[in-house]
Amino acid sequence: MTTDAAASAPHPPAVHNSEDARAAADMATAAGELLLDFRADAHLARLDLGEVRRIGDRISHEFLVAELARRFPADAVLSEEGADDPSRLTADRVWIVDPLDGTREFGEFGRIDWAVHVALVERGRLTAGAVAMPALGVTYSTADAPTPAGPAPAAPRVVVSRTRRPEPVMAMAAALGAELVEMGSAGAKAMAVVRGEVEVYAHTGGQYEWDSAAPVAVARAAGLHVSRIDGSEPVYNQENPWLPDLLICRPELAGTALEALAR
Numbered sequence: 657m658t659t660d661a662a663a664s665a666p667h668p669p670a671v672h673n674s675e676d677a678r679a680a681a682d683m684a685t686a687a688g689e690l691l692l693d694f695r696a697d698a699h700l701a702r703l704d705l706g707e708v709r710r711i712g713d714r715i716s717h718e719f720l721v722a723e724l725a726r727r728f729p730a731d732a733v734l735s736e737e738g739a740d741d742p743s744r745l746t747a748d749r750v751w752i753v754d755p756l757d758g759t760r761e762f763g764e765f766g767r768i769d770w771a772v773h774v775a776l777v778e779r780g781r782l783t784a785g786a787v788a789m790p791a792l793g794v795t796y797s798t799a800d801a802p803t804p805a806g807p808a809p810a811a812p813r814v815v816v817s818r819t820r821r822p823e824p825v826m827a828m829a830a831a832l833g834a835e836l837v838e839m840g841s842a843g844a845k846a847m848a849v850v851r852g853e854v855e856v857y858a859h860t861g862g863q864y865e866w867d868s869a870a871p872v873a874v875a876r877a878a879g880l881h882v883s884r885i886d887g888s889e890p891v892y893n894q895e896n897p898w899l900p901d902l903l904i905c906r907p908e909l910a911g912t913a914l915e916a917l918a919r
Contacts, residue, residue, distance in 0.1 A: 676784035677799035680774040680870070683723050684797075687716045687755060687772045688790030691762065699765045709756075709763040713737050716755030716772060724751050731776075734897065736866045742895075750777045750893045754866040758841025768792055771843030773870035777893045785873025787843045796847055801878035804852035808906045812855035813837050815845045822860045824885070824917050831916035832856065832909065846871030846904050850878045856905040856913055860885060865897040871904065881910035885917040 691712055698708045717737035724733050728751070732744035735753045744750045751774065756762055758770030768791035775785035786797040796802075814834040816825060829836060837854050839845050845857045846868075859868075869892050876882050884890055885901040892899075905913055 761840035769840035
């Protein structure tokens with residue numbers, strides 16, 4: 657079953673710039689390695705968890721901003737941890753980064769469900785992206801995103817937050833007859849769909865562009881359905897970076913998921 661929104665939603669083909677995708681992957685991976693080293697040292701030093709999270713955000717942000725300035729000095733940057741520069745709105749190329757997605761999970765030693773996001777928007781379109789999962793030792797990018805194999809199971813798996821269960825997401829899960837899988841950051845959830853560990857990730861609780869830009873780019877490159885929960889296309893590099901909802905799922909489940917989310 658499909659909804660009108662699902663049938664009419666614009667889902668442009670992914671544009672893969674392999675050079676930019678490799679750069680995104682390299683930078684996300686390197687930032688993740690810095691975070692792993694810092695977290696190990698912080699654990700040994702028994703630093704306060706709040707301090708671990710704050711310093712982790714800063715270390716990754718400063719590294720990514722410096723690398724982007726070195727590699728792409730003419731490009732604009734929108735980072736969760738940086739001051740917004742309005743000149744990005746007229747720039748041809750804008751990097752959207754989340755230096756540490758899943759700050760809460762990063763501060764809980766031993767957790768693996770946190771990520772580093774690096775994405776590129778060119779003239780309004782996502783053209784490259786990478787999501788590093790440092791604690792897993794893997795980085796997913798638009799250059800080599802895996803495609804989930806085989807059909808979706810009869811009882812699909814829906815990845816949800818450990819702490820928040822929005823009613824629309826729970827209604828969608830019920831409509832799909834889904835099993836719930838708890839996980840931390842947005843990037844971790846989206847990459848679980850890419851890996852085929854779950855089939856659906858829906859978010860309705862409020863996000864910003866940096867939370868979803870890189871995961872959306874990678875998910876689209878993997879052949880997954882990506883949209884807002886009304887079926888429309890997520891749009892990036894807007895004056896207000898608030899982008900509150902998202903659906904990433906196996907294409908064959910999109911119609912039922914969107915219909916349930918619209919109720």
